[in-house]
Amino acid sequence: MDYEVVIGLEVHAELATRSKIYCSCTTEFGGEPNTHCCPICTGMPGVLPVLNKKVVEYAVKAGLATNCNIASFSKQDRKNYFYPDLPKAFQTSQYDLPLCFGGAIEIDVNGVKKSIGLTRIHIEEDAGKLIHDAWADGTLVDYNRCGVPLIEIVSEPDLRSADEVKAYFEKLKSILEYIEVSDCKMQEGSLRADVNLSVRKRGQREFGTRTEMKNLNSIKAIVRAVEAETKRQIEELEYGGTIIQETRRWDDNKGESYAMRSKEEAHDYRYFPEPDLLPIVVGEEWLSQIKAEIPELPDQRKSRYVEKFELPEYDAAVLTSSKIIADYFEAAAAVNSNVKAISNWIMGDLMRAINEKEIEFSNIPVAPEDLAGLIGLIDKGTITGKAAKKVFDIMFETGKKPMDVVKEEGLEAVNDEAAILLAVKEAISNNPKSVEDYKAGKKQAIGFLVGQIMKATKGKAQPQTVNELLVKELEK
Amino acid sequence: MEICKLTACQTAEMIRKRELGVEEVTKAYLDRVEKLDTSLDSFVTVCNEEAMDSARRVQKRIDSGEAVSKAAGLPIALKDNICTMGVKTTCASRMLGDFNPPYDATVSKKLKAADTVLLGKLNMDEFAMGGSTESSYFKITKNPWDLERVPGGSSGGSAAAVAADFTTFALGSDTGGSIRQPSSFCGVVGLKPTYGAVSRYGLVAFASSLDQIGPITKDVADCALAMNLITGHDCMDSTSADIKYPDYLEFLKNDIKGMKIGIPKEYLGQGLNSEVKEAILNSLKQLEGMGAVCEEVSLPLTEYAIPAYYLISSAEASSNLARYDGVKYGYRAEKYTDLLDMYKQTRDEGFGDEVKRRIILGTYALSSGYYDAYYKKALQVRTLIQNDFNKVFKDYDLIVGPTAPTTAYKIGEKSKDPIQMYLGDIFTVSANIAGLPGISLPCAKDSKNLPIGIQFIGKAFDEGSLIRAAYTFEQNTKLDMEPAGLSTLI
Amino acid sequence: MEITIETIEHVASLARLSLKEDEKIRLTSDLKNIISYVEKLNELDTSNIKPMEHVIPMKNVLREDIVNASYDRNEILKNAHESGEGGFKVPKVVE
Ligand SMILES: [Mg+2]
Numbered sequence A: 001m002d003y004e005v006v007i008g009l010e011v012h013a014e015l016a017t018r019s020k021i022y023c024s025c026t027t028e029f030g031g032e033p034n035t036h037c038c039p040i041c042t043g044m045p046g047v048l049p050v051l052n053k054k055v056v057e058y059a060v061k062a063g064l065a066t067n068c069n070i071a072s073f074s075k076q077d078r079k080n081y082f083y084p085d086l087p088k089a090f091q092t093s094q095y096d097l098p099l100c101f102g103g104a105i106e107i108d109v110n111g112v113k114k115s116i117g118l119t120r121i122h123i124e125e126d127a128g129k130l131i132h133d134a135w136a137d138g139t140l141v142d143y144n145r146c147g148v149p150l151i152e153i154v155s156e157p158d159l160r161s162a163d164e165v166k167a168y169f170e171k172l173k174s175i176l177e178y179i180e181v182s183d184c185k186m187q188e189g190s191l192r193a194d195v196n197l198s199v200r201k202r203g204q205r206e207f208g209t210r211t212e213m214k215n216l217n218s219i220k221a222i223v224r225a226v227e228a229e230t231k232r233q234i235e236e237l238e239y240g241g242t243i244i245q246e247t248r249r250w251d252d253n254k255g256e257s258y259a260m261r262s263k264e265e266a267h268d269y270r271y272f273p274e275p276d277l278l279p280i281v282v283g284e285e286w287l288s289q290i291k292a293e294i295p296e297l298p299d300q301r302k303s304r305y306v307e308k309f310e311l312p313e314y315d316a317a318v319l320t321s322s323k324i325i326a327d328y329f330e331a332a333a334a335v336n337s338n339v340k341a342i343s344n345w346i347m348g349d350l351m352r353a354i355n356e357k358e359i360e361f362s363n364i365p366v367a368p369e370d371l372a373g374l375i376g377l378i379d380k381g382t383i384t385g386k387a388a389k390k391v392f393d394i395m396f397e398t399g400k401k402p403m404d405v406v407k408e409e410g411l412e413a414v415n416d417e418a419a420i421l422l423a424v425k426e427a428i429s430n431n432p433k434s435v436e437d438y439k440a441g442k443k444q445a446i447g448f449l450v451g452q453i454m455k456a457t458k459g460k461a462q463p464q465t466v467n468e469l470l471v472k473e474l475e476k
Numbered sequence B: 001m002e003i004c005k006l007t008a009c010q011t012a013e014m015i016r017k018r019e020l021g022v023e024e025v026t027k028a029y030l031d032r033v034e035k036l037d038t039s040l041d042s043f044v045t046v047c048n049e050e051a052m053d054s055a056r057r058v059q060k061r062i063d064s065g066e067a068v069s070k071a072a073g074l075p076i077a078l079k080d081n082i083c084t085m086g087v088k089t090t091c092a093s094r095m096l097g098d099f100n101p102p103y104d105a106t107v108s109k110k111l112k113a114a115d116t117v118l119l120g121k122l123n124m125d126e127f128a129m130g131g132s133t134e135s136s137y138f139k140i141t142k143n144p145w146d147l148e149r150v151p152g153g154s155s156g157g158s159a160a161a162v163a164a165d166f167t168t169f170a171l172g173s174d175t176g177g178s179i180r181q182p183s184s185f186c187g188v189v190g191l192k193p194t195y196g197a198v199s200r201y202g203l204v205a206f207a208s209s210l211d212q213i214g215p216i217t218k219d220v221a222d223c224a225l226a227m228n229l230i231t232g233h234d235c236m237d238s239t240s241a242d243i244k245y246p247d248y249l250e251f252l253k254n255d256i257k258g259m260k261i262g263i264p265k266e267y268l269g270q271g272l273n274s275e276v277k278e279a280i281l282n283s284l285k286q287l288e289g290m291g292a293v294c295e296e297v298s299l300p301l302t303e304y305a306i307p308a309y310y311l312i313s314s315a316e317a318s319s320n321l322a323r324y325d326g327v328k329y330g331y332r333a334e335k336y337t338d339l340l341d342m343y344k345q346t347r348d349e350g351f352g353d354e355v356k357r358r359i360i361l362g363t364y365a366l367s368s369g370y371y372d373a374y375y376k377k378a379l380q381v382r383t384l385i386q387n388d389f390n391k392v393f394k395d396y397d398l399i400v401g402p403t404a405p406t407t408a409y410k411i412g413e414k415s416k417d418p419i420q421m422y423l424g425d426i427f428t429v430s431a432n433i434a435g436l437p438g439i440s441l442p443c444a445k446d447s448k449n450l451p452i453g454i455q456f457i458g459k460a461f462d463e464g465s466l467i468r469a470a471y472t473f474e475q476n477t478k479l480d481m482e483p484a485g486l487s488t489l490i
Numbered sequence C: 001m002e003i004t005i006e007t008i009e010h011v012a013s014l015a016r017l018s019l020k021e022d023e024k025i026r027l028t029s030d031l032k033n034i035i036s037y038v039e040k041l042n043e044l045d046t047s048n049i050k051p052m053e054h055v056i057p058m059k060n061v062l063r064e065d066i067v068n069a070s071y072d073r074n075e076i077l078k079n080a081h082e083s084g085e086g087g088f089k090v091p092k093v094v095e
């Protein structure tokens, strides 16, 4: 049987404000338990909330960047439920009048473009953290994260595959990074997703029963969870079972999900307007102020790269997928006009080194000007492309300037024809079999000889000169 | 001269003129509390040492010639739902029996900054839910006029303590009449300010959209003095009004000539005790004699205010009181099997009957499928009630009527029937629903020698007119306000 | 909808109250009485009336994004029934 999967995402992003949403405690990540707390964020009797202005501005920014409508009148509501990480026993959130609604973002999966609808973006507060390994007989509650501002971005059920989910999530992450409203550090929980997923027979109009998977905090986990849950639901239906509407927890180590016990009870959140907080009215003037702060977004930047730098679509898409990468590229492009080479280096050696060393792009030891400088050295013929790879590795290791590395390592290109000719002659006399092959018409045998010459010159010989001299010698 | 019989204004002036020492005054009040409160049970906590310490500090400041407020040196007491740093704040509940706030309510801070001396914390209905102070977990406060009767509530401890001269003045809180009704029952002056005029920061929330802190005082001049100390914009309370607050002492003018006063016919209708009605009608004649223009008006939705009030206040309370779960502070049950059971046992044992009744009502009114029928409906009625008042206030400066339908009743008389108890709020809840200020002051005594209160309701933020009318009425009405029940103890 | 003892049990469970049998019975009749009393509001036509969420017409009460020192942890924990290791202690939570 052919099934179609239907997915909607609820993405929670912690906002990059300095202070919490309703009190002036720091939002800094970590800290000893309960040291970023006050009576307000720990819900002590009689305390009252006052809304952080930046929270509204950041949420509106996110709304504008995702083509949402901005509500002219918005209010906050209480979502009531008991859990030890929620000190007031209600989460202040937004119910029927969210700050932003009706947006859309465009995704591209293997060249196929698709628009994914955004139902809404609302503001709310984060909960605390439960630490289970502090005691054998109890759980430790840490309220440091309590009251850190969040936006919840709810998509329409428009996603149809794990690839689309990945593309959507990455695009959303990239937009949030571009507008700098969230640091999007997934390993710190700044960005996390709940996945609502159901399957239906292809052609069927109604949605199937959906499950919700909570708190997925890496892109890999999201993709794996989507794939596993799709498979689980299809198998369940194929074997005559039914899907139960439930909240499931994804265990990324085991690669499977299970129904959450603590959420078994049917929820009745008893939302009602928060009497301690007043309406949010974003008027024309305030809105245009916020609009003015929105920078160039990924799609716009991508078009610019294609037009201005004449880069291929693919390069432009990869470079602009993250603001840090794009900024890096532009900083390099500012000092070296060989943009295609810069693009190749970023997408190639730079990305590879980052992945190997498992470092954040923001912590790259090679300054963009230095990468540009390295490419300049190749272009001028100061070093060979081969030597450049070695120079780059050392730069990445040490953070040194390219020319310094070249000098220290003695990697200047050899363009002295006499020296190269010597190496060419040596290669010819040492490899008669290859010479024979070449003369017999196997032109590719020349590659081996070039390799031998480069080896002998420690990669410093100008490849063009090597080629010219070698052919000349062979044709003699 | 008996120190404790002086009003707050008189005491403060004598302290400023060095005719009285702060320690001397504080000691006099503490002695009186120690001697008599065993029979009255108005205090939950008495701060003997702390009070004497701060009295000494304030006296030093006065002696050194530092600028001090007009209330410097006044011993005061607070309802036990107003947070005081380092002094237990219990809300008269087992749930918060040992709660020691690490912060001050804004009013506590302001009173400290004004160099007043905190004598202690006053009894109340548990979490301010009730009209008789009988639902306190700790003790039942008695009415100083008759020790077998309730002092009213929920600020019963505050009203009884002021009537008994245990403090120069007290603060209470009023969600549906909890300042005005006990003031009426105890023969003192109580004012519920406009919603937003006094910061609620640090007032343990009962119903956030209705709660207001206000003064309970020996007379109207003291009320004006206390209002000067507690009103004002507070950036810790989003619902605090950022306006210019007047000097309320300037409204102490014996003159209401030409003032237009409306008497809602619904406030003199059924359910009103005949002696109270007679007293109010008499007072209206007196007001006319003082030059006011009194005319009958109509607030047709009066009888709908109570059901709307109980739905709104209980719904908000069910959410406000959800935080008492045994985790961060307060009571935790001794025996439980797991987390869920810990919550349930803790809340069952920690809350009293009336509180549980309102949590059940409020949770029900907000629950899935009932929100529109009950909670939203009540909010819509709230709009209608406010419209009613707006109409009347187009033509009138003030509204006048009884504070409560009866005088103080016997302990145990009404605590069994919740609806009977709720009906006692009929004349007071509307002002909370519409956010308006209201003042109660004694206007007469009934045949049992119990005080009867008259209530003025004013326009939003027009406490000035309330004070002026109440002051004029007080100055022209001679009443012997010596609480009879208390004199039997002395 | 009729209010039964099951209604009370459901609402009590939402409100995390473990009621004793006699409490349930009493609260069932109390809630019945109170609800039939508050249904008086249905006499009023409110079909086009805006619900009043705030009694004062204020909006946009906001604070600047400024960090102030948090509280000393001991002050935050001092009222807890059970605490240790810098945190509040609750019975083992199973997720
Ligand atoms: Mg949410």
Ligand SMILES: [Zn+2]
Pocket (backbone or CB within 6 Å): A020, A023, A024, A025, A036, A037, A038, A039, A040, A041, A042, A147
């Ligand atoms: Zn805080």
